[in-house]
Amino acid sequence: MSAVIIYASTTGNTAAVAEYMANRLGCEAVPVKDAGSVDLGQLELVVFGTRVHAGSPSKDIEEYIGSHSGDLAGKRTALFLCGMIKGKxxxxxxxxxxxxxxxxxxxxxxxxxxxxxxxxSEIDAFLEALKG
Ligand SMILES: Cc1cc2nc3c(=O)[nH]c(=O)nc-3n(C[C@H](O)[C@H](O)[C@H](O)COP(=O)(O)O)c2cc1C
Known part of the structure; x- marks a missing residue:
């Protein structure tokens, strides 16, 4: 499946998960700051990853998704967050x-x-769900 992972990370946790996923999917993991060059056109799956600060995703990720809604329509998309808050x-x-x-x-x-x-294996389970 052709895919890309676009992510925002401040201290490396989201980047580590993004790199791991990219390796498993055989695709690129691109920091959102560099994602202007990504051609979403032929891709089947677009995965977004972002750290959480004060309950919010990265503004860059939010803006990227908002400004590419046309390209993303009809594609398989997924999101993962990296944070620290546990439980409910x-x-x-x-x-x-x-x-x-x-x-x-x-x-x-x-x-x-x-x-x-x-x-x-937590990440692998998510990736399996994306392939289904
Ligand atoms: C200023 C600040 C605010 C944060 N706010 C949240 C939050 O609201 N919820 C949460 O789950 N984690 C919060 N965190 C923790 C980070 O999301 C967590 O450390 C995450 O793994 C960072 O990802 P990164 O290493 O890719 O930047 C906060 C961290 C910082 C520094």
Whole structure:
């Protein structure tokens, strides 16, 4: 499946998850700041990843999704967040952001760098769901 991962990361957790996913999918992981050169046209799957600050996704990711809504229409899209809030509040945060961004297929990872190293099966499960 042709895919791209577009992400925003401040301290490297989202980047680590994005790189891991890109490796598994055989595609590129592109920081949103560099995503202007990505041609979404022929891609089947576009995955967005963002860190959460004060309950919000990166503004750059938000703006990218908003300004590419035409290109994204009809494509398979997915979202993952990297944050630190656990339990119900973490789930609520994911639900709100995924709803605000209009991307229902979504996952949440706490301590992304650790997840990649120690429990990457969480990420693999998300990737399997994307292929289905
Ligand atoms: C200023 C600031 C605000 C944050 N706010 C939240 C938050 O609202 N919810 C949350 O789950 N994590 C929050 N975090 C934690 C980060 O989302 C978490 O460390 C994440 O893994 C960072 O991803 P990154 O390494 O890709 O930047 C905050 C971190 C900082 C520095």
């Amino acid at each position: 509040n973490g789930e609520d945060q994911l639900e709100k952001i995924s709803s605000d961004l209009g991307i229902p297929t979504s996952a949440y990872f706490i301590k992304g760098k650790r997840v990649v190293k120690e429990s990457a």
